[in-house]
Amino acid sequence: MHIDARDLENNATIETDICIIGAGPAGISIALDWIGKKEKVVLLESAGFDYDDKIQDSYKGENTGLPYYPLKSTRLHYFGGTSGHWGGFCAKLDPIDIEKRSWITDSGWPISLDELEAFYPKAHELVELGPYQWSVDYWLDTKPKFKQLFPHNDYLWDKIWKISPPTRFGKKYREAIVNAPNIQLYTFANLTNLTTNAEGNLVTEAEVKNLEGKSYTVKAKQFILAAGAIQNARMLLAANKQQPGGLGNQNDVVGRYFMEHIEVRSGELWLVEPNDLALYMLNMEARAEIAVKPAMQKQLGITNGTISLSPLDVANRLRAHSKSWASDDPRQNIAAVQTENKNAEENKITKRFKKHYHIAYSMFSRFESAPNRDSRVFLDTKTDAMGTPLASLHWALSEIDKKSIRRVHELIGQQLGAAGLGRVKVFKFLEDPHNNGWSEGTSGGWHHMGTTRMGTDPKTSVVDANCQVHGISNLFCAGSSCFPTSGAANPTLSLLALSLRLSNYIKGKMSV
Amino acid sequence: MDNLNPHPYSLQRRKFIRWLAMGAAAIGAPALVFNYSNLLKPDATGPEDELIELCGDKALFSIGKRWTENNPAENNLAAIKASLLKGSTIANYDNCNTQQLINFVHAKSKAEFARMETMITDGWVLTQTDCRIAALHFLNHSQNT
Numbered sequence: 001m002h003i004d005a006r007d008l009e010n011n012a013t014i015e016t017d018i019c020i021i022g023a024g025p026a027g028i029s030i031a032l033d034w035i036g037k038k039e040k041v042v043l044l045e046s047a048g049f050d051y052d053d054k055i056q057d058s059y060k061g062e063n064t065g066l067p068y069y070p071l072k073s074t075r076l077h078y079f080g081g082t083s084g085h086w087g088g089f090c091a092k093l094d095p096i097d098i099e100k101r102s103w104i105t106d107s108g109w110p111i112s113l114d115e116l117e118a119f120y121p122k123a124h125e126l127v128e129l130g131p132y133q134w135s136v137d138y139w140l141d142t143k144p145k146f147k148q149l150f151p152h153n154d155y156l157w158d159k160i161w162k163i164s165p166p167t168r169f170g171k172k173y174r175e176a177i178v179n180a181p182n183i184q185l186y187t188f189a190n191l192t193n194l195t196t197n198a199e200g201n202l203v204t205e206a207e208v209k210n211l212e213g214k215s216y217t218v219k220a221k222q223f224i225l226a227a228g229a230i231q232n233a234r235m236l237l238a239a240n241k242q243q244p245g246g247l248g249n250q251n252d253v254v255g256r257y258f259m260e261h262i263e264v265r266s267g268e269l270w271l272v273e274p275n276d277l278a279l280y281m282l283n284m285e286a287r288a289e290i291a292v293k294p295a296m297q298k299q300l301g302i303t304n305g306t307i308s309l310s311p312l313d314v315a316n317r318l319r320a321h322s323k324s325w326a327s328d329d330p331r332q333n334i335a336a337v338q339t340e341n342k343n344a345e346e347n348k349i350t351k352r353f354k355k356h357y358h359i360a361y362s363m364f365s366r367f368e369s370a371p372n373r374d375s376r377v378f379l380d381t382k383t384d385a386m387g388t389p390l391a392s393l394h395w396a397l398s399e400i401d402k403k404s405i406r407r408v409h410e411l412i413g414q415q416l417g418a419a420g421l422g423r424v425k426v427f428k429f430l431e432d433p434h435n436n437g438w439s440e441g442t443s444g445g446w447h448h449m450g451t452t453r454m455g456t457d458p459k460t461s462v463v464d465a466n467c468q469v470h471g472i473s474n475l476f477c478a479g480s481s482c483f484p485t486s487g488a489a490n491p492t493l494s495l496l497a498l499s500l501r502l503s504n505y506i507k508g509k510m511s512v
Numbered sequence: 513m514d515n516l517n518p519h520p521y522s523l524q525r526r527k528f529i530r531w532l533a534m535g536a537a538a539i540g541a542p543a544l545v546f547n548y549s550n551l552l553k554p555d556a557t558g559p560e561d562e563l564i565e566l567c568g569d570k571a572l573f574s575i576g577k578r579w580t581e582n583n584p585a586e587n588n589l590a591a592i593k594a595s596l597l598k599g600s601t602i603a604n605y606d607n608c609n610t611q612q613l614i615n616f617v618h619a620k621s622k623a624e625f626a627r628m629e630t631m632i633t634d635g636w637v638l639t640q641t642d643c644r645i646a647a648l649h650f651l652n653h654s655q656n657t
Contacts, residue, residue, distance in 0.1 A: 267635075270566045270567070272562060272565070272566065409637065410628075410630060410632065410637050411628075413625075413630065413636075413637025414625045414626075414628050414630050414637065415625075416625075417621065417622065417624075417625030417630070417637070417638075417639065417642075418622055418623075418625035418626035419622075420618065420622050422566060423563075423567065423636055423637065423638065423642075424636070424637045425567075425635045425636050425637070426632060426635050426636075426637065427635065428635065430632075431632050431635055
């Protein structure tokens with residue numbers, strides 16, 4: 001059922017079993033998982049079914065750290081969330097992403113990859129990724145044109161990425177949600193506060209407002225914050241009427257350890273002989289990116305990351321994401337990026353006559369950023385139209401991040417040279433090992449992670465292994481805000497798997 | 513009587529298209545052959561050819577210059593050639609089988625890559641052998657000018 005919260009009577013109270021705050025991919029996937037159950041689920045969405053610039057204004061914020069995109073434009077706040085403009089690139093986390101790595105401070109998840117693995121197939125289905133095939137061998141067999149650049153290499157491997165249509169959750173799952181008898185979707189419902197019992201260990205109600213000035217209350221047995229990494233932290237920090245630091249923030253961890261994928265053009269790969277490198281080129285199904293094997297990551301003391309390749313001529317015609325994505329308005333940014341991508345495309349006929357087209361490739365780094373306590377989301381003094389403080393971001397990287405990108409380029413250069421295939425050139429900002437600065441073109445992948453990270457120790461984490469906020473038995477966080485480390489893979493697929501795991505846990509808890 | 517030839521220019525047009533197609537084939541076919549073959553590729557003249565292709569003449573010149581500056585003992589052709597031939601059965605750099613020389617130097621560089629003995633110079637991930645090849649290129653070029 002769909003209810004426009006603007007039509008509710010002021011000060012109305014809604015009672016439900018489960019209240020999910022945020023109708024993006026995480027919130028929708030959990031709601032879908034409860035369809036047909038006897039429990040009543042309320043799904044709160046801050047806007048309606050379409051982009052609303054006034055609502056989007058609530059997500060403005062200052063960037064005080066490394067240069068970053070305007071915060072208002074990095075997420076979409078309407079039914080379907082940021083899947084409304086995502087690119088659809090998906091990959092799974094690697095086993096090393098989950099492990100405790102002695103060379104990376106605060107690494108390690110409190111769960112095994114197997115525990116997440118169980119939910120990947122369902123997540124895979126939600127984003128319409130076709131056959132559940134992630135091994136390079138499958139794709140080499142299926143696509144005769146696909147050939148590996150470094151077959152049987154001791155240090156490098158080809159990580160498969162798959163491409164979603166991309167699934168727009170708002171369109172794809174609207175009907176299922178709206179028609180589900182036990183799901184109530186409330187649009188134009190903005191969370192402004194969470195109230196707990198006197199002991200502070202149980203959330204009793206959520207205060208919800210809209211731009212029309214109406215307030216109402218949701219009472220639920222379980223509350224799930226599923227509003228994205230910045231907003232999950234913002235809501236916990238802003239729920240500070242009873243606990244001055246906000247909920248779950250006794251150890252000043254909420255909002256900290258914010259992570260983004262470091263995405264930057266970083267080098268060139270030049271081949272001795274022409275090779276179309278079809279396995280690595282952008283296509284509609286699956287492609288590979290070059291990654292470093294775990295043992296070598298350990299030996300080099302580096303983070304995980306992948307290198308994607310594209311024709312150098314095409315890459316040279318594209319501006320850095322940080323330049324194209326400069327407006328507060330996400331619609332303008334997406335249009336700018338689409339136009340630039342289209343203009344950069346190579347003519348199918350003339351490319352055959354270009355001497356370097358199949359010789360020279362651009363190397364694009366897509367790396368995890370190591371957990372960094374100083375990289376954080378915090379509350380601004382300014383508030384939105386409903387009186388909730390805005391969220392600001394201080395994005396910070398670590399020395400190991402830069403070192404890792406540099407070392408991976410060296411390693412690829414070494415393997416390319418050893419195979420007699422060609423040479424690698426790194427960009428200026430990577431040349432000097434003592435320079436920790438970043439190039440102007442360094443940006444993120446629009447992937448917000450961390451801020452309510454999972455862990456067993458409340459001093460370094462916000463939620464436990466079941467995504468339950470430490471010390472509050474019925475408050476959960478869903479999505480990539482729970483990631484303790486980001487891995488190199490885009491987060492959507494894994495955040496869906498983790499959300500489905502959370503949903504399953506709550507089913508167990510409620511004996512469903 | 514019906515007009516049997518409603519388009520009086522069609523024959524000429526057909527002829528024109530035919531000639532155009534033949535012309536395109538006459539020019540395009542050899543261009544394609546040359547593009548996809550090595551017919552226009554000159555014979556290799558030395559171990560530096562491959563690096564000139566990959567890094568470009570200007571970059572290789574700069575890398576070579578830097579190598580000679582940082583390694584004064586190798587700031588002359590004889591020393592560079594001797595270093596490049598170290599470990600080889602080739603007695604004389606200037607008077608040997610070119611292909612044999614190229615194979616040796618390339619194998620030497622590949623072995624250094626495999627041992628991860630590399631450096632980043634002018635942005636390029638190169639081996640010492642690569643840098644010496646660049647130095648050779650630089651010194652040869654300097655001598656000629």
